[in-house]
Amino acid sequence: MDSTFRATPAPATTREPEPEEISVVILSDRDIVQARQKGRELAGRLGFSPTDLTLIATTISELARNIVLYAGRGEIMVKLVNHGERQGVIVTARDQGPGIPDIPRALQAGFSTSRSLGLGLPGVKRLVDDFEIASQVGQGTTVTVKKWKKLNGR
Amino acid sequence: MEVPILKQGPYLIATVQSALSDEDLLQLRDAIVQKVGQLRSRGVIVDVTALDVMDSFATRTFRDIAQMIRLRGADTVIVGIQPEVAFTLVQLGMRLEGIATALDLEEGIALLDRKCKITSKATTTSGR
Secondary structure, three states: OOHHHHHOOOOHHHOOOOOOEEEEEEOOHHHHHHHHHHHHHHHHOOOOOHHHHHHHHHHHHHHHHHHHHHHOOEEEEEEEEEEOOEEEEEEEEEEOOOOOOOHHHHOOOOOOOOOOOOOOHHHHHHHOOEEEEEEEOOOEEEEEEEEEOOOOOO | OOOOEEEEOOEEEEEOOOOOOHHHHHHHHHHHHHHHHHOOOOEEEEEOOOOOOOOHHHHHHHHHHHHHHHHOOOEEEEEOOOHHHHHHHHHHOOOOOOOEEEOOHHHHHHHHHHHHHHHHHHHHHHOO
């Protein structure tokens, strides 16, 4: 209400549409919690069922933990897909870590190199509709998963 | 976020109140294992009603807690696993084998009461 404040233009954030995408830098176990909470919040906007939201949050948690365990640092990105008939989220976990030398083996049930602290990728694969992995030794790993919203409940 | 651990008669009750980081989970594990000896507790209840996510690390830690408490001579019951969390755990392929669970705190205490009664009966009939 102060005239000095009126002189400055209104902050742009007031009219900006809500972001369709979030990104969380993963450095430690605290960031795992951050990433899954922010991801759940974002996905919640599409009206996923509580069960699907838990599946999405758990997926983010597992992928973020893989970053902490294997790469030390990386990034989780969650993006809403909201066009046409399909609605859903895309979660991308990216790191510049050591990479995975044998991807088929890493996708085998029960396989984990870090004393099975993480559940490994097979568990994550079962939680989502679409799972892609690209990895190069010495370059890093990118895992991209998709979860679609069901049309009439479950 | 520290988890309060309260003494309730012969039992310890740890009520998780918000999301826990890996570090928080390990702290909870260590605190419970220590307190069960300090307070000579017969049973431990971990209430996870407030947890909206139980990933592989959390599940593994709860399994560890139950195992360690057993080695300390007491029983553990995990109570309040939410339906969505239960669904996700099954999808993930995580198991809580050998760990007692109950719907809520009340059921958990009833379960421990039954367990501890059976144990004390067994020791009085066979011991001398």
